[in-house]
Amino acid sequence: MGKKSNAKKGSHRGAGPAKLLPQTRGELTVIVDNVFKRCTKVPPAATPSPAQEWAEHLEIYKLIEKIREIEKDIQLPEYSRLEQVAPFMAWLGEKDVTVSGVEVADYGTLGLGLRTCQNLKQGEEVIVVPKEAMITEETARKSYLGPLIERDPILQHMGNVCLALHVLGEYVSSISSWHPYLRLLPACYTTTLYFTPEHYQALKGSPVLYEAVKQFRNIARQYSYFYRILHSSPEAKSWPIKDFFTFDAYRWAVSTVMTRQNRIPMEGGSGQLALIPAWDMANHEQGIYSTAFDEEGRGCLCLAQRDYSAGDQFTIHYSKRPNTEFFLHSGFTDPDNKNDSLPIKLGVSKNDPLNQEKVALLTSLGLPASGAFMLVPGQHPISPGLLAFTRIFCMDKDSLAKWKEDGEKARGLMHEDCDVGTTVEDKTWAFLHTRVSLLTRAYLTTIQEDEVLMEGASGLDALLRSQLLCEKRILKDAATYLASRTTK
Structure with missing residues (x-):
């Protein structure tokens, strides 16, 4: 005899979501409560070690996997994206959305995009x-979720979370006016929220590992938080989102918002997050900003960022962001990203006898005493902030006093040709060279191994290898440059 299902299944396609048996629902609630407690517990006074943080992540991940197993029969409706193109285009016309010279096209691993129909x-x-x-x-506040949004502190202060719940609610609603748009969206995403422990482990040595793990923890916490609300609030009994609210569904909604959200002006406020149908079908390409918002009534205006020939993929420039941000929030990387950078965490020790003098000089330059400083692509990989911080870090008392006397002159510390004296200069380049070497060795794989693994990789595997290659190419350029500086 087979195992009993965790849910009662509907007898036909339109019967609605599967329902968990009462006993199973109780088991699920216990696990959800455990997730919430783990994700919200007060951190210890001492900073946990990377090994401790990883062990805690694995415990949370295991609990989430148990939740996913229990919820596996509660599935969001899925639709063929290509079959939804025609209804979507018709809907755009009904909503007075203007689309000129482009059409929706399938770009394989890139997903759907826009193709030009004319020059x-x-x-x-x-x-x-x-x-x-x-x-x-x-629109979220005007929906049935409005009363919850008005009283919940998380939804009031985190527009992205508010939008994610709204998107999920509209997707499962039987009467949503956004169905033609929402049904065209991907059924899953290449965001780090879909990573397995093996994917996370492959990122060892990368500065994005900590951020990716933290992101997963945040979503686990939010899921457990809203699960408790939806299954305890009397008013939620009639909400369609309640029966479909699973970890997978919430992860999908969060990924939808993360990869597509944009901020638009709002009357009397600093702006609000929005999903913009049709415009968000365009994939990214390096170039110029070609989108504006007409506050007088037309809405979002998208112009061609360059000349296009008929049959070209129509693209837009998302923003001047490094690949770490694209990787974490958009689920892709751009190997040709001219705005890429790799953060190096550095800080002046509080036990440094010259701590006050160094911090004062850093503050005068608008630099933090500890934080992330950037390596950048190209022939000059040491960013001005990183160079100035390292020089000050390597100064002795006399050097610090000399530069403190002339605040305007101190800004020269950000330039490579600044004369800081042979001793400080030698220490600076040697320190950076050692640091880059240590960062490079911290990875589990070499750049050559990543290039081999990248061949034939797809989905999440291709995403993480692409990010690792972008990081290691910056480190390689930096190592080459620093080697030339230390041998002069």
């Missing part, structure tokens, strides 16, 4: 999306 000139208007067609924090 386009740079600056030509291509997409216009009125605010009424967007899913926003404002």
